[in-house]
Amino acid sequence: MNLVLRNAVLLDPETGDYTEGDLRCADGRIVETGPGLSAGDARVEDVRGAVVMPGLVDAHVHVTASTADLGSLPSTSPTYAALHSARIMGDMLHRGFTTVRDASGADYGLADAQAEGLFRGPRLLFCGRALSQTGGHGDNRNRGTRVHDDHPCCAGLGRVADGVDAVREAARDELRKGAHHIKVMASGGVASPTDRIDSTQYSADELRAIVEEAEAANRYVAAHAYTARAVNRALSLGIRSIEHGNLIDDRSVELFREHDAFLVPTLVTYWALKNEGREFGLPESSWRKVDDVLGAGLAALERAVRGGVRIVYGTDLLGGMHRHQNHEFRLRAEVQSPLEIIRSATSVAAELVNLSGEIGTLRPGSHADLLVVDGDPLADVGVLAEPENFRHIIQAGTIVSG
Structure with missing residues (x-):
């Protein structure tokens, strides 16, 4: 499935930065991110300011x-x-x-x-x-x-x-x-x-x-x-x-x-x-x-x-x-910052399993495995401890939940 997520707040775990814009997936991969992306024949999902981050x-x-x-x-x-x-x-x-x-x-x-x-x-x-x-x-x-x-x-x-x-x-x-x-x-x-x-x-x-x-x-x-x-x-x-x-x-x-x-x-x-x-x-x-x-x-x-x-x-x-x-997110929050915990479940995990650039990132070319999250996980990582906050779960560019 080709998919465009509109009006997203994109969380890059590697930098810890939020950027506003769209994200386009094709053939199971992230193709590009940025404002006002062309959808073509892709399915368009307006996430209305929700956080989009790697699966x-x-x-x-x-x-x-x-x-x-x-x-x-x-x-x-x-x-x-x-x-x-x-x-x-x-x-x-x-x-x-x-x-x-x-x-x-x-x-x-x-x-x-x-x-x-x-x-x-x-x-x-x-x-x-x-x-x-x-x-x-x-x-x-x-x-x-x-x-x-x-x-x-x-x-x-x-x-x-x-x-x-x-x-x-x-x-x-x-x-x-x-x-x-x-x-x-x-x-x-x-x-x-x-x-x-x-x-x-x-x-x-x-x-x-x-x-x-x-x-x-x-x-x-x-x-x-x-x-x-x-x-x-x-x-x-x-x-x-x-x-x-x-x-x-x-x-x-x-x-x-x-x-x-x-x-x-x-x-x-x-x-x-x-x-x-x-x-x-x-x-x-x-x-x-x-x-x-x-x-x-x-x-x-x-x-x-x-x-x-x-x-x-x-x-x-x-x-x-x-x-x-998901309760592990809460337990670690007693010691680690939200960004550190998010990286441990995305970009640092990708390094361990030798899949850097393939998973745990929003870089173009990576697998389009994504979460659309209601709430700000950088302010409260406990948002990730409750799957009810996941508006959509996306695997290989296909919405599989939500």
């Missing part, structure tokens, strides 16, 4: 996580899991997220189906299965289970691989299937049954091998890590993106800057897990671990902001808690 990016989702009981996913029918994923992605699009980066679980099938229009949802950047050591954050066996079933036809978030040769093979296999990035579990976590949050996972040689394989394919590695010990180790070995990072220290901040790496905090998931996790399937043993990271998240974000770390929007929600995806 949002959530850089840490799990679109296959229809429950917080992650250990139950491998026994779920693949077709059942796929239909749940399509529903979850459709809901994300209607919250304004036009691109999402999956942090384990999604595969090329979901990405291809969305791209082909078989269902409506955000553009999907996937990593396949996260790589985990035995007993690591991606190993969801309880102590009495001996066999780990990570058959590719089963739903699930992780695959277990131990040793340098095995992790090389696992990384190459995910890259073979089209992974946009590789995810590794570099520390313990909340939702895994047998590890401690303060553990480090994988040896330096194993992590280094995974980074080498990703870089050889012109891809990068994202690492689940909480403590400063785990984060600093991962950054020093070439990890590009740290997921969570709730317990970082000043040395972490230095390493982020030295290695030009990104931090993807996920504050809303701990808030949601504490309040609703058990209701949506989180085992009691995992729920008890939430307090270990809940209170530290804002302090870590403040430390990173103060130190000039590049910060990206992420949520990491599971099961019925996906509906809180």
